[in-house]
Amino acid sequence: MTKRVAYLRISQETNSFSPVLSTLEDFHRTHWAEGQELARICGPREVEAPGFMKNAELSGFVKAATKLGGDRIELVPLFSAWAIPSGPLSQETFAYFLDRLVRELRDAGPLDGLMMSLHGALGAEGVVDPEADFLEAARSVMGDAPIAVTLDLHGQLNARKVDNIDILAAYRTNPHRDHAQVGYRAGEMLIRTVLGEVRPTTAWRSLPLVLGGGTTIDFLPTMRPLFRRMKQLERDPRVLYCSLFMCHIWNVNPELGWSTHVVTDGDTALAEAIAEELAELAWRVRHEQAPVFPTATEAIAQARTARLARRLGTVCMCDASDIVSAGAAGENTRLLRALLEEGKGLLTYAPIRDAVVADEHWDTPLGQTLTVTVGGRLHPELNTPLIVRGTLIRRHTHPNMGRMLVLDLDHVKLVVTEHAPMAMKPSFYGMVGLNPWRADVCVVKSLFPFRLYFLAHNRKTIYARTRGVTDMDAVTRQAFDDPVHPTDHVTDWRPVDRKRRGMGSAAPALG
Numbered sequence: 191m192t193k194r195v196a197y198l199r200i201s202q203e204t205n206s207f208s209p210v211l212s213t214l215e216d217f218h219r220t221h222w223a224e225g226q227e228l229a230r231i232c233g234p235r236e237v238e239a240p241g242f243m244k245n246a247e248l249s250g251f252v253k254a255a256t257k258l259g260g261d262r263i264e265l266v267p268l269f270s271a272w273a274i275p276s277g278p279l280s281q282e283t284f285a286y287f288l289d290r291l292v293r294e295l296r297d298a299g300p301l302d303g304l305m306m307s308l309h310g311a312l313g314a315e316g317v318v319d320p321e322a323d324f325l326e327a328a329r330s331v332m333g334d335a336p337i338a339v340t341l342d343l344h345g346q347l348n349a350r351k352v353d354n355i356d357i358l359a360a361y362r363t364n365p366h367r368d369h370a371q372v373g374y375r376a377g378e379m380l381i382r383t384v385l386g387e388v389r390p391t392t393a394w395r396s397l398p399l400v401l402g403g404g405t406t407i408d409f410l411p412t413m414r415p416l417f418r419r420m421k422q423l424e425r426d427p428r429v430l431y432c433s434l435f436m437c438h439i440w441n442v443n444p445e446l447g448w449s450t451h452v453v454t455d456g457d458t459a460l461a462e463a464i465a466e467e468l469a470e471l472a473w474r475v476r477h478e479q480a481p482v483f484p485t486a487t488e489a490i491a492q493a494r495t496a497r498l499a500r501r502l503g504t505v506c507m508c509d510a511s512d513i514v515s516a517g518a519a520g521e522n523t524r525l526l527r528a529l530l531e532e533g534k535g536l537l538t539y540a541p542i543r544d545a546v547v548a549d550e551h552w553d554t555p556l557g558q559t560l561t562v563t564v565g566g567r568l569h570p571e572l573n574t575p576l577i578v579r580g581t582l583i584r585r586h587t588h589p590n591m592g593r594m595l596v597l598d599l600d601h602v603k604l605v606v607t608e609h610a611p612m613a614m615k616p617s618f619y620g621m622v623g624l625n626p627w628r629a630d631v632c633v634v635k636s637l638f639p640f641r642l643y644f645l646a647h648n649r650k651t652i653y654a655r656t657r658g659v660t661d662m663d664a665v666t667r668q669a670f671d672d673p674v675h676p677t678d679h680v681t682d683w684r685p686v687d688r689k690r691r692g693m694g695s696a697a698p699a700l701g
């Protein structure tokens with residue numbers, strides 16, 4: 191008899207410090223598909239997420255289901271919603287997804303399995319863990335039928351989530367580039383489970399460890415041995431999948447931390463042993479701290495000194511306190527102000543988000559001189575608006591960033607965007623006629639991926655810290671239920687882990 195398996199996506203990485211709530215409009219602008227349209231974009235030779243990624247989790251899942259299930263499986267496409275990182279979901283948006291999820295699962299008829307592509311670091315206004323609510327709701331409809339989930343390795347695990355997941359697969363790359371493979375692996379496990387070929391059992395651990403940033407890159411020496419070990423463990427056919435989560439340090443969550451998760455074929459003891467081993471290995475790298483970034487003034491001085499780098503290519507300056515790909519609004523004026531005042535003589539390309547300026551001057555003739563106030567609108571407590579004067583030199587429309595204007599402010603060419611500026615690729619500047627080869631400095635709003643995209647142009651990377659919602663030390667200002675590293679001196683991760691997994695209270699782990 192044919193087995194019916196449904197699939198869906200609700201995905202966004204939330205920066206809890208951002209006051210810019212995420213709404214349905216943000217999902218529609220980034221990625222939205224439902225029913226047969228979802229089935230179409232997940233098919234071979236189609237593009238799953240135009241403008242972002244050819245293949246992601248759901249097309250990977252469909253590929254696995256088609257290959258392993260053939261006509262024994264009927265796929266039921268529900269919906270797929272994906273938004274760029276930003277603030278928490280608004281209450282209405284959260285309620286919409288919860289309601290839609292339950293309704294579609296009920297209306298789908300009898301289901302033998304469900305594939306959910308979630309993020310793991312989703313936040314919502316007034317909700318502790320919206321994804322745990324989604325999973326509980328899905329479980330209430332699915333009963334004992336297996337639920338498979340894919341998550342970003344920046345996702346957060348907790349007992350409520352884990353209890354409602356039968357099969358879990360996290361990304362294994364950071365910057366993330368294995369979405370489709372992870373979807374395929376989850377699909378493989380789910381279809382084999384539905385067909386009765388495997389019987390997934392899981393184990394997990396939660397670490398009181400809230401490190402983030404550059405030390406979590408999969409191919410750099412700190413993390414490489416761990417990812418290699420996971421791959422090695424999976425050579426055993428009883429081990430179906432190993433996940434390591436390195437938390438999104440800009441999530442506010444009382445149980446924030448790294449975690450491990452293992453799926454085995456019917457072998458609980460083995461799953462427990464591996465989850466424990468990986469947790470111990472992860473705990474051992476905790477002293478690898480990210481370097482402290484220079485201030486804007488220091489960063490500009492460094493760029494000025496880097497003469498050869500500027501002659502051969504460009505300097506990429508990351509606005510580390512306003513990283514759009516980590517959920518910042520992209521309207522922080524602190525670095526821009528410093529570049530205007532202290533960066534004279536350095537040809538600099540920089541972005542700023544300002545919907546009002548983009549709208550007001552959309553019809554202004556090119557070549558006109560303007561005085562406008564940019565930035566600091568969405569989060570005025572954190573950064574102040576900046577008055578700039580310059581010539582309007584270019585106009586452009588982008589499907590996700592909306593209206594874009596280029597202002598020539600002498601040594602700074604400022605790209606004003608209607609929505610959050612995804613400034614991480616040379617094409618961000620190229621599409622508005624700014625050639626990165628000519629620039630001394632290209633400002634980026636990405637933490638790490640820009641280093642790959644700008645590989646050809648970038649001769650020196652400088653991270654500049656000011657103040658904003660993606661400050662590396664924001665996590666140290668959060669209040670946690672338990673002592674966490676590196677805020678507190680924690681000697682043993684196990685007491686907190688046991689408490690978080692519902693196995694009793696945390697004994698003092700302070701040393």
Ligand SMILES: [Zn+2]
Nearest residue numbers: 342343344366
């Ligand atoms: Zn991530």
